[in-house]
Amino acid sequence: MILIAVAVGLLVVVAIVVIYFVGVYNGLIRGRNEVENAWSQIDVQLKRRHDLIPNLVETAKGYMNHEAETLEKVTQARNMAMGANGPAQAGPAEATLSRAVTGFFGVAENYPDLKANQNFLSLQEELSSTENKISFSRQAYNDAAMRMNNKREVFPANLIAGGFQKAEMFEIELATEREAPKVSFS
């Protein structure tokens, strides 16, 4: 009789522990999906920016004959950023690209004909909006990444979190936060 009671008690304890760990595991999965989803939101914007830049360079070429170096810088930064893998690598590469684009628009101020070009204006609007979207979605991504990392590091989740990688932070400095030349996006 006592034996049965002990056995049942043990079973209950084991069941509770198993259910608890299943919950923790599912929480980790949810966290990972959240991070992936938040990253894909940023990734869409980054790809969009990479797609816009060749058009921008093509449009500007005809007007800015003496600025081959500036244009080259933008193209290079874009190619570097496209090669980056994952948030941690993309951060610095995208920051460099942001600075190159900001620098380019600073130089473009000196070319009134270019500034009157309708195509150029709409590309400028698209690029500055994309930059904004990247910086606004960065917040959501980093929040999700932080939540995930907290989840997998606390006890007892850390016992089973071995299969879950630490989420990388996406650090990118806004072009406007730097001492960059003042640009007119109007």
Add this chain to the structure above:
Amino acid sequence: MFEQIRSNQRRSVFVLAGMFLLLVMTGAALGIVLLPRPDAFAEDTSYLPQMALGAVGGLLLWAILWLFSYWQGDAVLLRMAGARKIEKADHAMLFNVVEEMTIASQLGRLPSVYIVEDPSPNAFATGRRQKNASVAVTTGLLSMLTRDELQGVVAHEIAHIKNRDVALMTTAGIMVGSIVVLADMGRRALWYGMLGGGGRRRSRDSGGGHPIVFVAAIVFVVLAPFLAQLLYLALSRRREYLADASAAVFTRYPPGLAMALQKISGTEVELANQSSVTAPMYISAPVRSWLSKASNWFSTHPPIETRIQVLQSMSGAGYKNYESSYRSVTRRHVIGEQTLGAAQPIGLRGPDDGAHGLDARELQQQTRQASNAYLSAAGYQRISCSNCGATLKIPPSMMKRMKACPRCQAPLPV
């Protein structure tokens, strides 16, 4: 960090409960005034059955109005304002700014974007549920604001959606409306009752019930609408401050909204299409009655100068910054403890557009863009005359009849 403003919701729910009580009491008072008084010779001479019947009637009226607004509300509001839905191609900047603020607010779903043809600068949001929300701006607003300022205004509107102000203010507004209707019925009944010398109803001494209760009910019926309206307006003003605070968090650039409010308050043009129902959803009070001009107590919106001052003296973009700035300007507090506790510090960002004003040429260009966006959303066709080069914007109803260019009379390829 973008938690909803919960504790302020609690406070708002409290106000809403107060209004609900007011509605029930007005219904009960109306029951006393309108229904036949208890029989003097009956055992139970209290007013309880009349009160219960009146209260149920009041609630029923409110429920019917609320259901109607629930199924029809948004479409009716947008149509009343003359709003036209636009696509990205119509006005890229406005569309982009709405997308940016949807991301920043983590709203999850892009609201529909509408343009209203009106020279008065204003904007509003509709949508009880975040799924089918809309943001509408006037052409006047689009033509005079810089990108950062427009972003501030759109952020304020999206904050109204995110904070569920649309649902809250519609529910509250319908309660006020029901109370006004009930009180009006009571007043009319009393007026005609007096004129007719109490012909229809039995005279005072033949009925039972306490006369003091009857007099109290009359006083209540007269006072209730004012009370309800004051509660409603206080609620509306508070939600405006909260939407400003959220807008600062979303944009991280409170001067943008501040400058936009400055420009909006600087214009004398009033909104052509005024309605007190939609008033709390606009960025600045569209209905300016003499009463609301005389005192802040009677306005849907807080004084615009105070809003600007609070936004401009923020030292960061977080809720805590807004609270401390608000406190230093008004010596009162506005944001709930829970929100402040959960709020993370958010730094200010620099201006997107170098914070420069618009010169005459840019102003003209933006005005044209805004007007074109509305026209193309309204189905106007742009045709350029092959003979004299004039660009014609032809309304859909004129498409068939326009045969020749009005400037040079050359035939048009319609």
